[in-house]
Amino acid sequence: MFRYIIRRLLQMVLAFFGTTLLVYWLMFAASGDPLAALAGEKPMSPSVRAALTEQFHLDQPFIVQYFYYMKGLLSFDLGNNLSNRDIADLVLSAWPYTLRLAFLAFIFVVVVGIPLGVWVAMKRGGVFDTTVLLLTLVIISIPVFVIGSTLAMIGSMYGLWVTNVGGAGTLSAYLVPAIVLGSLSLATAVRLTRGSVSENLRADYVRTAKAKGLKRLRVVGVHVLRNSLIPVITFLGIELGGLMGGAIVTEKIFNIPGIGFELAKAINLEDGPTVVTIVSLLVIVYLVMNLIVDVLYAVLDPRIRYE
């Protein structure tokens, strides 16, 4: 197991360099003129253009720019972005907002999604089952900005909940946005759990367990659930990685100054270093989440062993 983790970590280093190079190249190829994007519709004098070009090495070829960036990254000096703000400071101040939102949404999905999935699996074919299936289908079909904007509008009209989450500064303010963000994953989690549980309910070992006279709670809670969770865990792990990458739409509607918002802004400004920094961090998060999911497999299912 230990060797397996070490091997995976070494692979992650390679993946990290590969992705940063790729992302940096994409930014380089896709962006026309970052300085023009920065200036907007106002004129920029040639002397200012020259000074900024030198400061950000914009006249250098791609690989040299990448080298400058990596040098800064490895010496923990991310430098300033095009609007002269420290990138490390920007990321550090934005991420906690996204983390709060992501974890609350994740908890919502786990706490509501899995029990609901198990429950409907046991009542398969009934009215309740059909209703839940239909509801999840509806939720999956509605774009998140419709749910989000509607809830934000209702919340402010009747003073029910906070819609300026970033400004409120309390964790409870994140509840509604987290539910909005989590509702999509929730629908998938319910359906996935339902399918997996109902399949396992028909398995031979469940019949044996029942025949032994075990309590229903133990049969479902230990025998069925543990075996059914593998696909769900895979989904949830990857989903958590995705959630931590920020939710551009939800963050915008509820005014959460998180990482998704910063990323969108940086892409808009063609601010290469900021985009690459954020994306690289997201890649690391994603890789770590994948590793955790893989290790969890072994915990859940003793048949799986890593060498």
Next chain:
Amino acid sequence: MKKRAVWCALAVLPLTAAALAGCGGGSSGGGGDGVISVGIGEPKSLFVTSVGETEGHQVIMALYTPLVRYNDNLETELAAAESVTPSEGNKVWTIKLKDGYTFHNGEKVTSDSYINAWNYGAYGPNAQDLNSYYSKIDGYAAINPTDGSTPATKTLSGLQKVDDLTFKVTLSAPYSGFMTTLGYTNFMPLPSVAFNDPAAFQNSPIGNGPFKMKGNWQHDQLIQVEAWDGYTGTKPKVKGVDFKIYQDAGAQYNDVVGGNLDVVKTIPTQQIANAKKDLGDRYGQTPSGSFQGLAFPVYQKDFENVGVRRAISMAIDRDAIVQTVFANSAVSARSWVSPQFPGARDNTCGEWCNYNPTAAKALYTESGGLPNNSLKISYNADGGHKEWIDATCNQLATNLGITCTGNPVPKFADLLTSLSKKEAVGMFRQGWIPDYPTMDNYLEPLYSCDAAPQPNYSGFCDKTFDEDLAQGFAAADNNAAIPHFQAAESILAEKLPLLPMRFGRNNFGYSDKVKNVTIDLFYELDLLALETK
């Protein structure tokens, strides 16, 4: 309070330390304590020589007092300046400061505070956003070499200190409107501490204005200012202003409706229909100086014939677009200078901007039309322009019998790249927001020969037009300059390098805790007039 504690305790388990930051004190909407909350977007910078956008400008106007201000009729009035006197021919301007002004840190405001700030802003290698705003001052070219070399001196030769409260500004060419320009952000003073560490200074700027910073700039969240006791000018009627930073105007609007925010400066177009119902008389509309037009790249042969340009102009029903696409959140334009500006006239475009499809079609056929009878209108897709460009295209297609297609490019910068390469982009949208109320602020940057290729993107160049402007600049004062600027505008009406489409309107809303909310032509909320109820 108790509830929050529980939430925080719950949060500690899974959320790790990162989440704890949010469990401190929270701030609520202003009002009761004489503090008013105003929604803004994240400013790009708060260092005066680099504040070129409206969000930062709003904060700067709280923290600083400019040399001159504009009254309700947009006439220039003295603020921090005791007098501003031009020499014969408007080349040398003597600025005398009012005595008794200090910065928030106690430092006296002297001529050096201005000279040092302007020198810093104008010095090319400092890469300040407002660098080009000093270009009329003598010596600008010497410290802004275009070949990328390091300039030999660091200061503008046109700035001369006379005594602690008096300094002289020499311009490189006569400019009658110079006194009016002194109201813009780049001509504010800076205390000496600003230059030690500009990056740190802009997180907590020190100014000479009615408000001072309360704490640091909390990026993407909040900028708080409070009324400053030591201010010698007209004191504000509110105790402080919380500039709450939003990513989205829709969220601001929601918060004003819900009573969590006092002022929203822009109500999104899609909410304007609801605004009257939601806010009643707390929904306000004032004219804005922002201008939208459709430009012809005049270097392109297709648009050489002025008859075609006129036909296209007459085939556009500007009022219909303003009503249907913008829900009357803007007004149709028939002139190139906002009619609110001193000296500006309404409807200078005359018959060419009046909707007349029959005459348009006849003129179009008579003047030979466009190649293949097809027209392309380019615009940047990130600015919400698709609807009105498509509507315009539909009108042109119907009224002139041509094929017209909107050509979205990702960003305005991409459009500029195409224009600088003189590619065939067809017509293209162009917007402008003036910085100070002189007619030339609309005319010179967009249509003079010197301003090509940017921001005069259409490449229009007309000798008489430039001469009219030059005569206006040399005129005795702002009023004497007006006839010359009017003559210049009339040339635009004749040549039509750009079709005026509409002027913006400020659509704002406010809570029932505040009164006297006004937003001027430059999108600035008047913080001195603002009052709590």
